[in-house]
Amino acid sequence: MIAGTGLAALSLALPGHKTWRDAGSDAPEFVLRALEIEPEEARRIANLELPPLSK
Numbered sequence: 001m002i003a004g005t006g007l008a009a010l011s012l013a014l015p016g017h018k019t020w021r022d023a024g025s026d027a028p029e030f031v032l033r034a035l036e037i038e039p040e041e042a043r044r045i046a047n048l049e050l051p052p053l054s055k
Contacts, residue, residue: 005031 009027012018018026025046032042 001034002031 005027009018009023013020013023029042029046032045033039037045
């Protein structure tokens with residue numbers, strides 16, 4: 001399910017149908033919704049700011 005969601009996000013972002021930012025937050029939101037997380041909570045979690053990558 002997760003791999004398919006990632007592929008679907010890529011297939012929308014690559015040709016420009018969605019921005020990378022939108023596709024990158026929609027995909028985890030869809031996965032969370034599939035895991036029966038409430039829609040508002042799934043959207044909140046999917047749009048959280050990620051911590052910076054450490055070197």
